[in-house]
Amino acid sequence: MSKIILTGDRPTGKLHLGHYVGSLKNRVKLQNEEGNKTFIMIADQQALTDNARNPQKVSSNLLEVALDYLAVGIDPMKSTIFVQSQIPELAELTVYYLNLVTISRLKRNPTVKSEINEKAFGQSIPTGFFVYPVSQAADITAFKATHVPVGEDQSPMIEQTREIVHDFNRIYEKDVLVSPEGILPEKGQGRLVGIDGKGKMSKSLNNGIYLADTEEEVKRKVMSMYTDPGHIHVSDPGKVEGNVVFTYLDVFGEDKEQIQSLKEQYQRGGLGDVKIKRYLNEVLEDFLKPIREKRAQYAADKGEVLNMLKAGSLEAEKVAAQTLDEVKDAMGINYFK
Numbered sequence: 001m002s003k004i005i006l007t008g009d010r011p012t013g014k015l016h017l018g019h020y021v022g023s024l025k026n027r028v029k030l031q032n033e034e035g036n037k038t039f040i041m042i043a044d045q046q047a048l049t050d051n052a053r054n055p056q057k058v059s060s061n062l063l064e065v066a067l068d069y070l071a072v073g074i075d076p077m078k079s080t081i082f083v084q085s086q087i088p089e090l091a092e093l094t095v096y097y098l099n100l101v102t103i104s105r106l107k108r109n110p111t112v113k114s115e116i117n118e119k120a121f122g123q124s125i126p127t128g129f130f131v132y133p134v135s136q137a138a139d140i141t142a143f144k145a146t147h148v149p150v151g152e153d154q155s156p157m158i159e160q161t162r163e164i165v166h167d168f169n170r171i172y173e174k175d176v177l178v179s180p181e182g183i184l185p186e187k188g189q190g191r192l193v194g195i196d197g198k199g200k201m202s203k204s205l206n207n208g209i210y211l212a213d214t215e216e217e218v219k220r221k222v223m224s225m226y227t228d229p230g231h232i233h234v235s236d237p238g239k240v241e242g243n244v245v246f247t248y249l250d251v252f253g254e255d256k257e258q259i260q261s262l263k264e265q266y267q268r269g270g271l272g273d274v275k276i277k278r279y280l281n282e283v284l285e286d287f288l289k290p291i292r293e294k295r296a297q298y299a300a301d302k303g304e305v306l307n308m309l310k311a312g313s314l315e316a317e318k319v320a321a322q323t324l325d326e327v328k329d330a331m332g333i334n335y336f337k
């Protein structure tokens with residue numbers, strides 16, 4: 001069945017292997033499926049909801065995220081890549097949807113709740129941040145998306161969107177909006193653990209390997225990776241579970257037999273950390289080198305990348321404007337039509 005897909009990222013940093021495993025890989029697959037229409041949005045407006053005093057953090061990462069997309073094979077001929085802030089219709093839809101959502105409902109959103117704690121806003125929660133799930137509903141419904149591939153933490157946003165769609169269509173007695181489904185990562189295929197083994201790979205934990213990292217940076221990070229602290233001498237038996245090197249080999253390694261035999265040897269004792277790290281470094285280089293090269297090619301022509309984003313934004317705006325028009329029709333506020 002053909003799908004309309006919409007997803008996106010806040011441009012607050014470059015994308016890393018965790019993003020690749022958790023979402024980018026799947027997006028490339030979806031974009032290549034016959035009949036699908038894919039929209040990929042750089043959510044700069046959402047990123048500004050908690051960076052209003054530091055807009056440069058957002059604007060300077062816009063191009064970085066676009067380069068990461070292109071480098072992993074998101075293809076502007078197949079996917080519409082666009083910039084949220086350049087589509088004013090999204091903000092306009094948000095205004096109408098806000099009237100359908102209560103403050104107490106917003107307060108119950110578990111992802112927003114935990115973000116508020118993490119970010120330590122205290123009593124100073126920006127209103128725009130608090131209501132961003134409603135703006136996200138506008139992003140999704142503007143394109144009549146049927147499917148939204150996202151991480152587990154975004155499920156509450158999809159749920160909220162479905163409620164808005166349901167309420168809107170009922171109240172205005174017209175099936176204008178489409179109820180989306182989330183596409184969540186399969187069990188165990190979610191976000192990759194960081195190189196420190198402590199938590200998911202993330203910028204704030206400073207435990208990431210980035211798509212744009214140089215060969216030297218990748219090597220240094222692999223060599224510092226968390227393994228098994230009990231594996232002190234080469235001859236000691238080592239643990240494979242929770243050992244980040246083996247986790248990454250399972251995800252990125254192609255030679256499954258070789259990996260299995262390395263695991264067995266490691267568990268028996270007699271295989272050193274440096275050796276498996278060198279092997280992982282080769283595996284990661286095989287994967288990252290073409291991505292890094294493609295990224296550098298695009299980075300050499302930033303004007304071209306901006307043109308691509310501009311064309312994508314113009315195309316996206318046409319779709320969003322059509323939906324907004326239908327929304328206003330349904331609400332009976334298209335006075336001058």
Ligand code: TRP
Pocket residue numbers: 006007008009010043046136139140148150154
């Ligand atoms: N909230 C998403 C994130 O933090 C980004 C996002 C904004 C998004 N609008 C969206 C994702 C619409 C999917 C659909 O990564």
